[in-house]
Amino acid sequence: MNGIVRKGDFEMENKTRIRKMRRRIENLRNKMVLAFVQNGADMSHPQVLRLSQLLDEQLNRYERCKVYEQSEPPRTGKLMVFAAVHHFG
Numbered sequence: 001m002n003g004i005v006r007k008g009d010f011e012m013e014n015k016t017r018i019r020k021m022r023r024r025i026e027n028l029r030n031k032m033v034l035a036f037v038q039n040g041a042d043m044s045h046p047q048v049l050r051l052s053q054l055l056d057e058q059l060n061r062y063e064r065c066k067v068y069e070q071s072e073p074p075r076t077g078k079l080m081v082f083a084a085v086h087h088f089g
Contacts, residue, residue: 014065021062028055 032051039045 018062018065021058021065025055025058025062028058 028051032048032055035045035047035051036043039048042048
């Protein structure tokens with residue numbers, strides 16, 4: 001790639017990242033429920049708490065990624081060169 005960030009590339013990469021995050025979130029949620037059941041429905045069991053904290057972290061990352069998804073990709077490459085040439089030329 002020549003340093004140009006195309007909107008389509010940006011969106012595809014971010015959608016793939018979001019899809020992977022959703023998968024991780026579902027896996028962590030399933031592990032947490034399983035740990036909860038296996039440990040006598042004890043919400044304060046260390047394994048349940050650890051998985052709950054990991055799930056919270058992933059959910060926070062997911063939310064930040066969703067906000068970022070709504071923003072525009074950085075403007076680089078030809079557009080910046082074009083602006084510089086016309087500004088200084």
